[in-house]
Amino acid sequence: MLIVLKPNVSQEEIDHIVDKIRSLSLEPHVSTGVQRTIITVIGDEDVIREQPLEALAGVESVKSILKPFKLVSSETQPDRSIIRVNGVEIGGKNIVIVAGPCSVEGEREVIEHAQMVRESGAHIFRAGAFKPRTSPYSFQGFGVQGLKFLAKAKAETGLPVVTEVMDPRDVGVVAEHVDILQIGTRNMQNFNLLKEVGKIDKPVLLKRGMSATVNEFLMSAEYILSKGNRKVVLCPRGIRTFEDITRNTLDAGVVPVIKALSHLPVLCDPSHAMGLKDYVPAAAYAFVAAGADGVMVEAHPRPEDAHSDGQQTIDGPTLIAMIDRIRKIARALDRDLR
Ligand code: PEP
């Protein structure tokens, strides 16, 4: 249920409404927008329906939320969410570029890679310390030691860092070392992991499951918001279809759909969508043209030496040229890339 408050509602009235909702064992989530304050009420729909909430002072209207995802829905928050991380705004006017290798490859290496990313003009550094590999015999990542290397790379370059967390037990240690926690495609419906990242106060980059529908994707984001963490960024990254000429099928078409259905920012991954480096820039342009707030690409000074996903990893000059072209696309769309 959605309680829309009057424009001139007082803080005492808001507090009274919140107390009333809690007294019914329901959960109030207050969103203060530019125009209006809205309270989303989560809980037993029957209990909510029986309450004459319209009668409370400060309430303008009470509506049902039609979508199964409530806190994620643009119905409950008309203003778009902007997520701030170390001075970078995800979901604002500026297109955000995240770049870096698939994996953390060592201390010296990760610092070199982060320096290349900073020099390219990208805003956020990526690299995986815990790697979800299809084969148990493939390189599994540096784990906690890799997190320490990432913290050093951040200290050296000043770039905020995103890395994947695969296990609910690692959420604390990952959050201690990096700025954004990534949930990978294989874990999009690992509900225990989603609940755990829902309890922290750091942004979460939630990748779309490779076979997940848009509704399932948004319900996974709802798990995180329902635990209190509203700093979620949605990440389309290609889906599995009958087509096997590319690693996945580019799901640029979902960008305007999820931006209509949800207020959350959208940052897309063209590298895992295409799986081949020559196609990554074009896929990045398509995502940005479709309305993405940014892209995350795998980049490495020597892609042929990368510990994982070298075939889809672009080099430094390609990253620079790609960013330049994305800037032109951004400006054509009344956005920018600075
Ligand atoms: C990654 O970004 O390194 C990764 C493993 O991505 P995905 O979960 O989308 O496959």
Ligand code: MN
């Ligand atoms: Mn990868």
